[in-house]
Amino acid sequence: MTTGWCDHPIHRLATAIDTRAVSVREVVEATLARIADRDRSLRAFTTVLGDSARVDAEGADREITAGRYRGPLHGVPVSIKDLIDVVGVPTTAASRVTGRAPAGSDAPVVARLRAAGAILIGKCNLHEFAFGTTGEDSSFGQTLHPCDPTRSPGGSSGGSAVSVAAGMAFATLGTDTGGSIRIPAAACGLVGLKPTFGEVSCDGVVPLAPSLDHVGPLTRCVRDARIVFHAIRDRQEVESASTHGAVRTLGCPRPYFLDRLDDEVRAVFERALSRLSDADWTVEDTPVQHAHDAATISLHLVLPEAAAMHAATLEQQPQDYTPAVRLRLELGRYVRAEDYVRAQHGRAVLGRAVDAALAGRDALVLPSLAIPAPPLGATTVEVGGETASLRGVMLRLTQLFNATGHPAVSIPCGLTSTGLPCGLQLVGHRHQTDHLLDVAEAVETALAG
Amino acid sequence: MTPDDWLVAAKTDADRRGLPELKPLLDALNDATRALRAASWNRHAAGPPSAVDAADRATRSDDPR
Numbered sequence: 034m035t036t037g038w039c040d041h042p043i044h045r046l047a048t049a050i051d052t053r054a055v056s057v058r059e060v061v062e063a064t065l066a067r068i069a070d071r072d073r074s075l076r077a078f079t080t081v082l083g084d085s086a087r088v089d090a091e092g093a094d095r096e097i098t099a100g101r102y103r104g105p106l107h108g109v110p111v112s113i114k115d116l117i118d119v120v121g122v123p124t125t126a127a128s129r130v131t132g133r134a135p136a137g138s139d140a141p142v143v144a145r146l147r148a149a150g151a152i153l154i155g156k157c158n159l160h161e162f163a164f165g166t167t168g169e170d171s172s173f174g175q176t177l178h179p180c181d182p183t184r185s186p187g188g189s190s191g192g193s194a195v196s197v198a199a200g201m202a203f204a205t206l207g208t209d210t211g212g213s214i215r216i217p218a219a220a221c222g223l224v225g226l227k228p229t230f231g232e233v234s235c236d237g238v239v240p241l242a243p244s245l246d247h248v249g250p251l252t253r254c255v256r257d258a259r260i261v262f263h264a265i266r267d268r269q270e271v272e273s274a275s276t277h278g279a280v281r282t283l284g285c286p287r288p289y290f291l292d293r294l295d296d297e298v299r300a301v302f303e304r305a306l307s308r309l310s311d312a313d314w315t316v317e318d319t320p321v322q323h324a325h326d327a328a329t330i331s332l333h334l335v336l337p338e339a340a341a342m343h344a345a346t347l348e349q350q351p352q353d354y355t356p357a358v359r360l361r362l363e364l365g366r367y368v369r370a371e372d373y374v375r376a377q378h379g380r381a382v383l384g385r386a387v388d389a390a391l392a393g394r395d396a397l398v399l400p401s402l403a404i405p406a407p408p409l410g411a412t413t414v415e416v417g418g419e420t421a422s423l424r425g426v427m428l429r430l431t432q433l434f435n436a437t438g439h440p441a442v443s444i445p446c447g448l449t450s451t452g453l454p455c456g457l458q459l460v461g462h463r464h465q466t467d468h469l470l471d472v473a474e475a476v477e478t479a480l481a482g
Numbered sequence: 483m484t485p486d487d488w489l490v491a492a493k494t495d496a497d498r499r500g501l502p503e504l505k506p507l508l509d510a511l512n513d514a515t516r517a518l519r520a521a522s523w524n525r526h527a528a529g530p531p532s533a534v535d536a537a538d539r540a541t542r543s544d545d546p547r
Contacts, residue, residue: 329518332511356503364507367492372515375524382523 039067039200043257046203047105050097057097057108057152061090064110064154068201076176077195079115079125081155086110089152096150105260107150112202114193115156116163117248118237119143126239127171128161129353130346140237142206142248142265149264154202158192161358163208163241164339165189166216166427167407170355175409179221180452184406187220187427189213194221194251204252204261210241211331212401212431214249215443219401219456222445224473225251226258228466230438232266242338245331245435255444255474262466281475283309283398283459284319284390289327290399290430293417301447301455302400305480309398312479316398322386326379327433328425333368333376334436340365384437391439391462395472401443401456403429430458440466442473446480485512 038046038060049055065083072078093108115125118136120143125131139147147153161170168176168191176191178184179199186195190207194217197205207214209227218225226249233248240246250261285291285306291299306316340347343362351359390397403426404414414423434441439460446457459476461469483491489512496504518524 323521323523326517326521326523329514329521332514333518336511360501360504360507363501363504364511367495367508367511369488369515372518375518379518379521379523 038063041203042253043105043109043203043260044254046109047107050108051102053097057090057093058087060108061086061110061152061154064201067199068155071179071199072201074177074182075179075195075199076158076174077192077199077201078112078155079127079158079173079192080122082119082122082153086152086154093150093152103150106146106264109151109203110154111146111151111261112155112157112193112196112205113143113153114159114190114205114207116159116208116239117143117206119153119156122156124239125156125172126162127159127173128355128358129172130162130350131239136237138237141234143237145265146206146261151264155196157190157196157205160189160191160213161355162239162339162343163189163210163213164358164361166212166424168192169410170358172355177409178406180454181406184408184453185220187217187402187406190251191217194218194223194225197221197223197251197253204250204257206248206261206265207251208235208238208241209247209249209431209435210245210335211428211435214247214251215401215431215441215456215458216427218251218443219458220406220454222454223251223253224255224258224445224477225249225443225456226262226466226470227434227441228262228266229440229464230435232440232464232466233262234267240342242335242342244338245335247435255442255470255477258442259467259470259474262470281313282315282317282394283396283472284394285316285398286321286324286390287318288320289324290321293403293419293421293426293429294400295404295416297449298400298403298405298455301449302457305446305457306398308482309476309479312482314476314479317394319390319394319397321383321390321397321433323379323382324386324433327383327436328429330376330379330383331428331432331436333372334380336361336365337368337373338365340368380436383433384439387434387437387439387460388463391460395461396469397460398476399458399460400430401458402427402431405449405451405453405455434460437463439463440469442469444473444477444480485516488512
């Protein structure tokens with residue numbers, strides 16, 4: 034078959050599979066053909082699981098033909114960030130540090146995707162150990178942006194994002210410690226969901242900073258993100274029915290979050306707010322107190338936690354890290370314990386500030402990424418008339434919500450004049466991720482209208 | 483140890499460990515740590531732990547971690 038199905042959303046493909054308009058085998062073959070066609074240049078995958086995907090496809094076709102259709106992920110090819118265990122496949126973390134022994138079992142999130150009937154099509158490239166925002170530090174080489182090969186797709190879940198954006202998977206699992214799902218989602222024109230902290234298991238996932246790490250989906254639309262989120266979340270974390278009605282009120286935290294934006298990103302975001310107002314959404318200015326301290330607080334959390342995770346291998350095989358990632362990990366060994374404690378206090382302060390900004394509102398609305406996808410190799414960027422660290426700019430709008438644990442989702446909201454995607458971020462109440470997805474789906478509809 | 487003393491010691495340690503390229507990052511970390519300690523919300527920066535107010539303790543259980 035042609036690869037025509039490859040760019041469809043899951044919910045549309047699922048209807049075709051359920052009604053036998055297309056077989057799972059055909060979908061898997063089309064997806065593998067797309068990977069063969071595009072991934073030699075894009076480098077989104079570290080491992081393509083063609084043989085096992087074909088076997089799983091035949092099993093899925095047999096089940097569905099026998100009337101045992103499991104639901105909207107049954108027979109759908111998905112990819113997995115290569116930081117997450119898949120049984121029988123090495124978890125490389127895109128590093129030479131990890132060795133190449135296969136994982137002994139699936140991470141719970143992977144097991145849940147399999148139980149829902151998803152077909153694992155491959156594992157995806159990333160910034161080494163998820164400790165970066167561009168993908169340039171990877172033992173598998175730099176993943177390229179699907180719209181412009183001179184640019185990074187963002188990171189650290191860059192390979193995951195490109196796998197979906199280029200039609201090589203219908204959904205993917207990424208991880209997000211400072212923005213690593215939402216940043217590449219914004220840069221590649223996808224939906225990227227970071228659930229509330231703790232709603233999705235991080236077992237079987239190589240940790241970066243355990244108090245900040247989240248697992249979540251990247252997909253082509255909010256509806257698909259909800260399908261994957263419902264499949265992977267911890268059952269005991271299923272939220273009670275939302276207490277929110279159809280409030281349709283958003284808070285826009287302009288101070289700090291809109292202070293330093295690329296001009297085109299700002300214009301796209303402001304146009305999106307205008308469209309929301311036209312669609313009868315109320316958008317109110319609401320600052321998040323102390324937001325300007327987010328980077329400092331996050332730095333003093335992520336550095337020592339990451340250094341602790343890597344203490345043994347920093348001693349035993351430092352030469353196997355990429356130089357930039359090794360230096361950031363080494364830097365974490367110099368953070369003083371008293372400052373880690375101060376940062377923990379700061380995180381609680383930020384959490385209350387976000388709760389206050391959300392009070393009486395469905396969600397906060399802000400850009401996801403202050404710049405479009407950056408040029409390969411850039412270390413600094415011009416934003417708002419100033420030259421700033423690229424890494425700091427890319428993390429600026431997302432990392433606060435890792436520290437506080439609030440759910441956040443990036444959805445596409447327009448293109449720059451050169452066709453690069455921009456993302457709009459919605460931040461919801463803690464443990465109300467489903468309500469956040471309700472809001473995101475309504476906003477997505479309003480922006481498409 | 484003052485921040486300046488710490489920075490000197492940290493850079494000396496980086497040199498001893500053969501990581502001179504770490505020194506600019508240590509400068510940046512020192513700047514960030516000064517900002518952290520000076521933050522307006524950081525009562526620990528201005529006084530003993532007892533300065534943390536009751537509201538902070540009361541809401542800590544809401545924190546997801």
